[in-house]
Amino acid sequence: MTVNAGPAPDLDSVQSVAGAIHRAISTVIEGKEHALRTAVTVLLAEGHLLVEDVPGVGKTMLAKALARSIDCNVSRIQFTPDLLPSDITGVNVFNQDTRTFEFRRGAIFANIVVGDEINRASPKTQSALLECMAERQVTVDGSTYELAGPFLVMATQNPIEMEGTYPLPEAQRDRFMARISMGYPSGAAELAMLQSHGEADPLGSLEPVTDGETVQRQISAVRRLHTAPALREYVVALVTATRQHPSIRLGASPRAGLHLLGAARANAALVGRDHVLPEDVQALAPAVLTHRLMLSGEAQLTGRTTADVVSDILQRTPVPSGRR
């Protein structure tokens, strides 16, 4: 049985487009291969990306660089405590001339939305993103507006322990396909950064390497990638394992499974492989699963992290061979 229909995906094109984007971002962000790769993967898998780290390590820079490298509609929202949901989604404004209400689009109407410091807005405002991110549409005053593809929300946030932050609600977190963490750059990368950023703004010289339409084509190519039944079993087994793990209070949702499979597909496509391997799933599982899991009280007290649990689950879950 096969779930994938249509012609074989053009993986060379996927690889070349993704490679170009990757190279472009690399000129701005140095020494963060893994983060960059995950970002491109999420873009191709049609997901949304959450970048979480302490201030000043280049979260926003990454988001902006990715947005700038693609010639498409980009908007940026600075989340602040007084930001209103309508600032994001848009609002109906009464036109005095026509004497009708006109819809004024919010910042979300773009191909790439950079949401900076998303957890500084109140949960109410954060929730405005729920519908757009999951359903790629906006409903205001009973009218629904479709969002054009590609659509990628890249949000950055500070760790929740920081001053003036609101934790993202579970539903919000679940809508992000992956969460990555930048981490401090290595000494050499930091030196190089001081040098390049001192002379000129590298972001300023970053030219788009592709356009939104091309990216959308790659996304649909990735979507057609073959996934074997054994592999899908593996994804389900992993997701189920998070729900049964003793250290976990809230396991991964079915959406997490979809996201994991999608991300694995993109990962395979990035290396030009037309089928997904357990290794693709394993490579993306930490980024896709950790931010959705909630540790039990005991596990928190013992100092375990969700990353530990995911690694434990990966270690223990058998890889189905598909043979009966």
Place this chain on the structure above:
Amino acid sequence: MRFNLDRGLWPEAGLAALATLTVAWPLTNLLREGDWIGPAILLVLLVAVVGAVLRSLDADPTLVVLGQALAVLGALVWRYLSDTLMWVVVPGPDTLDRATELLREAGRTLQSFAAPAPTNEGVEFLIVSVLALTAVSVDAIGVTGRAPATAGLPLAAAFLVSVSNSGRAMDPWFFAAAALAWLLMVAQQGNRLVSGWSSADRRESVGAHDVSHGPSGHRTVARVLAVVTVLGALVLASVVPHLPPTFFAEGLARDPDGRSVGGSGQVSFTETMDVTADLHDQSDDPVIRFRSPSRPLQPLRVTATNEYDGERWLPPDYDPGPPQAPQLTPGTSPQAAMADELSLQVAEMSVLSNSLGAPHLALPGPVLSVTSEDTTMQWDAELAAVRVSERPDTYQVSFLQVAQTGRVPDGVGDAEADPGEWEDYLQVDPDGEAALSALADQVVGDATNDLEVANLIQQHFRSGLYTYSLQLAPGAGGDDAISHFLQTRQGYCVQFATAMVMMARQQGIPARMAVGFLPGELQANGSFSVVVSDAHTWPELWIDGLGWTRFEPTPGIRSGPPPPYSELNSGAGEEVPTVTETATPTGVPTQQPEGTAEDTSWWEDLQDFVRSAAPILLRALVVVVLLGVLMAVVAIAGRRHRESVLRHAATPQERIEGQWELLKRSLEDYGIDPPPDRSPREMASHYVTAARLDRPTADAMGRATTVLERARYADASRTQDTDDTTMHGDVMRVLDSVSAKLPWNIRASAKLFPRSGWHYLRALPGRLLRR
């Protein structure tokens, strides 16, 4: 062919040679002279050097062993059989005969001498050959085959042979030295193995284990373990009561009736008696159990000998009469030679169990008849001994006994024996003659009657001047055995009897040594039990009118009280001796014409050998066949298990899965377990590490993995029909490479007793039930 010193494994070869020589050390106790030591050391070293040189030349293991065997053969022929060679190097027709002769000589010597046996050329040839062959097998298994632990088997076998048969407890040093030598072999091999591990592997151990220890940590653990093992073995051996090594060699409690618990089914009888040696064998192995109403019980006589070489009594030359079965009667009636007035009674003895090995039979004397259903008997008239073809389990004897109330008739012993007729029985040991004659003058005085002289001599030895002891007095330097005994007056039956025989001969009375057993102990059930330590020897003197007459010069516990009839005697100072045998010895023993026997002997020998060995061979054959069947069953089951997925495969994908399963299960047979339920790539990387695959093999493994991934995870159209064949090639390449790097024993066990075979057989009942 390049010479590589490192590949020769010289230190290992040296240690193997050392181990072989160490297990041969106890042989110094079994053999009197050390003539064999030099050649043995040279030959063992030769084996080591030849092996190491051939290995250095990267010769095939079979060639190495062959080379060593040839070197040993050459050296043995050159050393012992060189006079039979043609043109100095080619073995001639006599070579094999000579070798057989040497081995026969060795066999005779080892059979007829108690330890320590003299080292003649035959014995030396045998010992050196066996040691050299042991060295070859130890080197082949331990060094060439790189299984030093298994090399302990030939070492243990050689050790068992060399420590057993001395009749004494094993010297702990022998064991400690042998164990140490073997452990050194194992340690050296382990050391080489560990130091061969690459540094990459060392880094891999970061994690659960403390990497700072690494291989050197293992080495310390191994050393501690080795020391603890050796110490433990020594302590255990000294604390736990143990059995003499012969028990292991001969097997425990083989007697089906359980009568001889702890002993073998058979007691072999040594006819040689060494006058100069201490007595060691105090074994309680049963020899005979019998019932007899006759009292007093006489010693059971086995044979007699008259040849003395200055140190020991040699086995007699037998000249048996025609075979008789099932009842044997002596050629001449024993009564014929007896003095008419002697009051004689016919007595009976019934042997309930007999462990004395053929051809010997223990009998009271003089014998009237022997009845046994189990064997064919022959009567040796001169020695008054019965020879049997097989050991009878039971037999009945009727014999003559001098009445306890009788007295010796007048005139007995008056006539002198004719020195011409009795020449063989009158030879006095020339070394001891002076001492004997001095003592005889003192003891005998002017008595002339042979019986009176004999009684005087017997009384002298029983008089309390002599001490009965299994240990001889320390050597007085340069003295011959008899003078030494007469001077130190300490010894056991052999010395007493020898002295009496010689003194009687010196006085002109024909005399010989009789060998047999004391009548043993009365058991609760009324039977008598004779054990090995009841072995006894006594003099028999030819007294005119009585024939061969038993005397008992040995005092003390071993021989019991003096013959009871001496107390019944009528005060004349004369004992009534027991008459043991009366057949008149013929001056010239009649010899069988030997021509025909010689011609057919080898064929008969062979037939005899085949006949006697047939049951053992048959049993061995059955065991071998069973083992072969078992091997075949497991091997076939293993093949079925390994190929089961492949056999049922219908699609190309299934065939590829089958190939992977074949790889997985074959590697499991080689001892490389698969990680449980991992992805193909993880498994491949596990195999690359666990089996230390080299680059080309790892590439083959990578290709096989890619094919599997494509079959398992990609669209069905991506798998081609030829993928299966390509993958099979890669799988075989991996398996061949892994197998080539394994030691031969693991390879052999993977082929003969594969784990997959056991899996299959274990799962078989369930599978059949489901069906």
